[in-house]
Amino acid sequence: MVKQERAARTRETLIRSAAEIFDRDGFSAASLTAISTRAGVSNGALHFHFATKAVLVDVVEETALIRLLAVTNGALPCGTSHLQLLVDVTHALADALHEDVVLRVGFALGGETSRPPRTDLRQCWRRWVEETLTRAEAEGELRRGTAVQDAATAVVAATVGFEVLGIRDPTWLATSTVTRFWRLLLPTLVAAAPLTMVEAGGTRQPSPVG
Structure with missing residues (x-):
């Protein structure tokens, strides 16, 4: 349960961080590295939740x-x-x-x-x-x-x-x-x-x- 809650919080943080980077840099210029850095997680953790930038933007x-x-x-x-x-x-x-x-x-x-x-x-x-x-x-x-x-x-x-x-x-x-x-x-x-x-x-x- 604790692991699930932590995963849900990480997912929510990534969604917000992605929105902040899209808002700042524009969708085309935004990078997954910038999003993961903003969220304070590794690129691997980002890819665990969202395989590609296209998937992330859809979410x-x-x-x-x-x-x-x-x-x-x-x-x-x-x-x-x-x-x-x-x-x-x-x-x-x-x-x-x-x-x-x-x-x-x-x-x-x-x-x-x-x-x-x-x-x-x-x-x-x-x-x-x-x-x-x-x-x-x-x-x-x-x-x-x-x-x-x-x-x-x-x-x-x-x-x-x-x-x-x-x-x-x-x-x-x-x-x-x-x-x-x-x-x-x-x-x-x-x-x-x-x-x-x-x-x-x-x-x-x-x-x-x-």
């Missing part, structure tokens, strides 16, 4: 997906609209991207042209946004004439833009940035009366990720 991406689902898959709180949930989750995602290097690298790997993404987190995010807006439309939360696809395009383009720009400048992932975006967009999505019921700054603290 980083899979781990990032689990963390994305932890952000998006919470139950809708009683009395909360789907639009408010969307606002809250975009805030939670921005916080998680700023704090969690594995999640951040998992998103970035979707744009890595040297390998086909095994799990494209940006596409997973797009589907969740579309599904949430479809539910909002079904509940009569959207302004009459607002097309779900148009709204989803605006939200996904902005939030993925924040994710990409936030790699170099974390102010793009700040609460104030996300809040300003929603203050601009919400009046085009929501009729005047329900608009006062949606808080652009979010209504809950995001759960810690990783």
Whole structure:
């Protein structure tokens, strides 16, 4: 049992270290030696868990997906609209991207042209946004004439833009940035009366990720 726990900790350390090296050096330039050194283990220990860099990057991406689902898959709180949930989750995602290097690298790997993404987190995010807006439309939360696809395009383009720009400048992932975006967009999505019921700054603290 102790040996299994130690192996699990080593695997987790290697995943995080790989994400940190990918984040620092880029996927193509990152070396397994740099990753093992960062993790404080031998190259042999790294290869015991991950035969190749390709296998390791797939696991980083899979781990990032689990963390994305932890952000998006919470139950809708009683009395909360789907639009408010969307606002809250975009805030939670921005916080998680700023704090969690594995999640951040998992998103970035979707744009890595040297390998086909095994799990494209940006596409997973797009589907969740579309599904949430479809539910909002079904509940009569959207302004009459607002097309779900148009709204989803605006939200996904902005939030993925924040994710990409936030790699170099974390102010793009700040609460104030996300809040300003929603203050601009919400009046085009929501009729005047329900608009006062949606808080652009979010209504809950995001759960810690990783």
